[in-house]
Amino acid sequence: MEIADTNPGGTMTGSTTQGIKTVLHPVSDLAAAKAVYTALLGVPPQTDSSYYVGFEAEGQQIGLVPAGGPQAMTSPVAYWHVPDIEAKLAEVTAAGATVKEPVRDVGGGRLVATVTDPDGNVLGLLQDR
Helix, strand or coil: CCCCCCCCCCCCCCCCCCCEEEEEEEECCHHHHHHHHHHHHCCCCCEECCCCEEEEECCEEEEEEECCCCCCCCCCEEEEECCCHHHHHHHHHHCCCEEEEEEEEEECCEEEEEEECCCCCEEEEEEEC
């Protein structure tokens, strides 16, 4: 049985995503935001520090980042989980995305990077090792 090429001329490398599982929100008042997200999600934070508050709810990671953190986020960023961040970064940049933040280790074996699409929207990539 032959499978039709649904992406003729495309640059697919076989590096798929595992979906959006992490969304980071820049916040101006961490304590106030923590109270709202605790009420919204119905669970206490899994990680609670002065530089990051993280929740896990229904398979989603929701993070609160004071003042947008070192990456100076100005709006929420959805992180696409991928099995090979370097391959996916190469694939999306070859397709026209621009690297905003190159791959970096944020601890615990987690690698992250961000790119912007042609309209300037920020897309996050995340790989857990």
